[in-house]
Amino acid sequence: MWEYTNELEKNGKVKIAPFCRSRGIPRRTFYNIKSEFSKGSNFQRKPGSGAKTKFTPTKQEALKQFAKKNSYQFTWEAASEALKAAGDSSVGISYSQLAKRAKEAGWVYRKRRTQPLLSEGQEKARLEWCQEHVEDEFLTTVDYDESTFLGYVRNARQKLPPGKKSLPLHVFNKTHPPSIMVGCAIVRLSYLTHNKGTLILFRFAHKAFAIRKSKHHEKGDLIWRDDTVRWSNFRSCMTSKVIPQIRRTFVPEVNKVTIQLDNAPAHGVKKLSILEQEVNKGHALKIHFAPQPAKSPDLNMNDLGFFRALKRKVAAVNKGVVNSDTLFNIVHNGFLGFKTDTIEKLAQTKKNVVQEVIKANGKFLPSPPRSKK
Numbered sequence: 489m490w491e492y493t494n495e496l497e498k499n500g501k502v503k504i505a506p507f508c509r510s511r512g513i514p515r516r517t518f519y520n521i522k523s524e525f526s527k528g529s530n531f532q533r534k535p536g537s538g539a540k541t542k543f544t545p546t547k548q549e550a551l552k553q554f555a556k557k558n559s560y561q562f563t564w565e566a567a568s569e570a571l572k573a574a575g576d577s578s579v580g581i582s583y584s585q586l587a588k589r590a591k592e593a594g595w596v597y598r599k600r601r602t603q604p605l606l607s608e609g610q611e612k613a614r615l616e617w618c619q620e621h622v623e624d625e626f627l628t629t630v631d632y633d634e635s636t637f638l639g640y641v642r643n644a645r646q647k648l649p650p651g652k653k654s655l656p657l658h659v660f661n662k663t664h665p666p667s668i669m670v671g672c673a674i675v676r677l678s679y680l681t682h683n684k685g686t687l688i689l690f691r692f693a694h695k696a697f698a699i700r701k702s703k704h705h706e707k708g709d710l711i712w713r714d715d716t717v718r719w720s721n722f723r724s725c726m727t728s729k730v731i732p733q734i735r736r737t738f739v740p741e742v743n744k745v746t747i748q749l750d751n752a753p754a755h756g757v758k759k760l761s762i763l764e765q766e767v768n769k770g771h772a773l774k775i776h777f778a779p780q781p782a783k784s785p786d787l788n789m790n791d792l793g794f795f796r797a798l799k800r801k802v803a804a805v806n807k808g809v810v811n812s813d814t815l816f817n818i819v820h821n822g823f824l825g826f827k828t829d830t831i832e833k834l835a836q837t838k839k840n841v842v843q844e845v846i847k848a849n850g851k852f853l854p855s856p857p858r859s860k861k
Contacts, residue, residue: 492505492763498617504518504519514570514657523611541666543544546638557794570762597735604850605783605852606783606850606852609781610781610783610784610850611849611850612850613781613782613850614657614781614784614787614845614850615845615846615849615850617780617781617784617787618686618787618842618843618846618850620846622842622843622846623837624842625676625678626676626746626835626838626839627676627678627680627681628738628742628745628746629675629676629745629746629747629748629778630673630674630675630687630730630734630745630746630747630748631673631674631675631748631788631789631790632672632673632730632747632748632749632790633670633671633672633749633750633788633790633791633795634669634670634671634672634717634752635669635670635672635790635795635799636667636668636669636670636693637667637668637670637799637802637819638666638667638814639667639668639806639812639814639815641667641668641813648815662860666810666811666812666815667714667812667815668691668692668693668714668812668815668816668819669691669692669715669716669717670690670691670692670800670819671689671690671691671717671725671730672688672689672790672794672795672823673687673688673689673690673733673734673747674686674687674789674794674834675737675788675830675831676831676832676835677828677831677832678739679739679813680738680742681737681738681739682736682737682738682739683737684825684826684827684831685828685831686824686831687730687733687734687737687783687830688729688733689819689820689823690725690729690730691712691714691816692714692715692716692717692721692725693712693713693714693715693812694712694713694715694721695710695711695712695713696710696711696712696713697709697710697711702812704811705766711813711815712812716754717752717754718754719753719754719755719756719759721756722754722756723756723759723763726767727763727767728765728782728797730747731767732773734747734773734775735771735773737774737832740772742773743772743773743774744774744775744776745773745774745775745776746776746777747775747776747778748776748778748779748780748787749777749778749779749780749788750778750779750780750782750784750785750788751779751782755779757779760777760779761777763777764776764777783852786841786845786853786856787838787841787842788838788847789831789834789835789837789838792834792837792838792841792856793837794830794831794834797826797830798819798822798823798826801822801825802815802818802819802822805818805821805822806818814848837856837857840856840857841853841856841857844857
């Protein structure tokens, strides 16, 4: 009808049949609408006679400022709260209005997929595992896991007084940062062990000849090449490093030691039974591999707090970019410097987590309970 009014005001006369045919509407429908308009007033536009807009200039500016602050992504809920705070809170903003203006500004809609942190089967497995070990003191349980250590210090936020500008900073190129993958085995100190709890920490690497010259070695020198964790090198490190250290650590009265580890593909959970038979042949001290429940890092002392504490020690010493060999020396020295109390606190925390998981019926714990100081 407004298009008809515009042509009527412009030309003074409009032919109804061609007008309706060009827009695909029946003439009867057009005459009915024209009749309704004719009853109240003429066809001249009146100020404010159109639909009320819910997007006022104030909210338009508020959306522009909100998009600048959230230049990566934002949700409809967060944007609505920001627009309501800008004024006219009585008039809401629909999703279609916000989506239209976001599309005009170049934003792309992406549907967010959600899933629970733990499935029902994983919660059930966590609950059953914790119920089985609720009375366990973990005196003959070795917690094993791997972690990556980086050879540079992450750039933290700089704290400056008001009015002072930060100086330009040249950072290390992180395209290929020096990093190492280490395996770690720790055990609770008790009358059954000889050492203070830190069993062994080793690096996944192999010897190779240097292809080119660098500031750390000459071309053709025999150097260490870092590896990722695979079943082959995991099995080799278990048989040559971890298990021999376990046999040296526990007293002869111990008949069985359990190695607790996660379900990573490199650990070859389906092949661990065959590995058990190989390492136990001809030895009085039997080794048993016990995979922990899936998605349960809070049930392993390494992920529960040991790796985090070790990385703090490394960050306190490593103030710049170092090569892989120097980095491993720093990590290993920090590993050897751990006190007995730290491992004991982690063991107590692990026991508290087992009890809390039972109370939560196997659900995920957002903040695991800590041991009392």
